[in-house]
Amino acid sequence: xxxxxxxxxxxSTADVxxxxxxxxxxxxxxxxxxxxxxxxxxIPNLLVCVNKMDLRGFDLEVFAAIRDEMTGFARRLGFxxxxxxxxxxxxxxxxxxxxxxxxxxxxxxxxxxxxxxPLPGTTPDAPLRFPCSTSCAPS
Numbered sequence: 001x002x003x004x005x006x007x008x009x010x011x012s013t014a015d016v017x018x019x020x021x022x023x024x025x026x027x028x029x030x031x032x033x034x035x036x037x038x039x040x041x042x043i044p045n046l047l048v049c050v051n052k053m054d055l056r057g058f059d060l061e062v063f064a065a066i067r068d069e070m071t072g073f074a075r076r077l078g079f080x081x082x083x084x085x086x087x088x089x090x091x092x093x094x095x096x097x098x099x100x101x102x103x104x105x106x107x108x109x110x111x112x113x114x115x116x117x118p119l120p121g122t123t124p125d126a127p128l129r130f131p132c133s134t135s136c137a138p139s
Contacts, residue, residue, distance in 0.1 A: 011041035015119050018047045018110075019070075023056045023086075027069045035070070039077035045117050046079045049110060054088040058101045081117070085110055 011017070017038035021031050035046060048070045056062045067084035074082045085094055086102055087110060093099035096111045108116070 011038065011043055014038075014041075014043045016045040016047055016114065016117055017043040018049060020049050020051045021066055021070060023050050023052045023062055023066065026066055027073070031070065032073055035074045035077060039074075039079060044080040046074050046082045047110070047113060047117075048074070048082065048084040050084060050086050051089055053086045053093065053102070054090060058086070058088075058093075058099075060104045083107070083113055085113065 017035070019031055019034050019038075021027055038046060048067065050063050050066050053059075053063060063084075063086040071082045071084060085107060086105055087094045088099070088101075089095060093101055094105060094109050096109055098105070098109060107113075
């Protein structure tokens with residue numbers, strides 16, 4: 001219950017949800033559940049990081065199968081954008097810099113995506129807002 005409450009609080013101001021999918025296991029029910037919750041909470045953009053690609057030999061077919069399955073599911077949930085990136089967090093492949101181990105990948109790095117994702121209606125002079133869950137409300 002605490003996880004769901006914390007996710008709802010954090011998502012109240014989020015523009016991007018990031019879901020990690022283990023390349024060895026593929027898309028699990030938990031991955032779908034997290035995408036569903038993110039869509040219910042109104043997060044417009046979904047980033048699917050297919051992690052541990054190093055353990056699957058940076059195989060394009062492994063990545064493509066996971067990408068297609070997850071983006072197909074997520075698009076039905078109404079996200080404005082769904083992007084998948086092959087990564088290996090262990091050595092930072094495609095996290096901040098492009099990896100030589102994925103010469104077939106022409107898309108962005110995780111950081112590159114986060115720096116360029118379109119943000120709806122952001123204005124620098126908008127009032128400051130802090131989300132607050134019931135656990136931090138005055139008693």
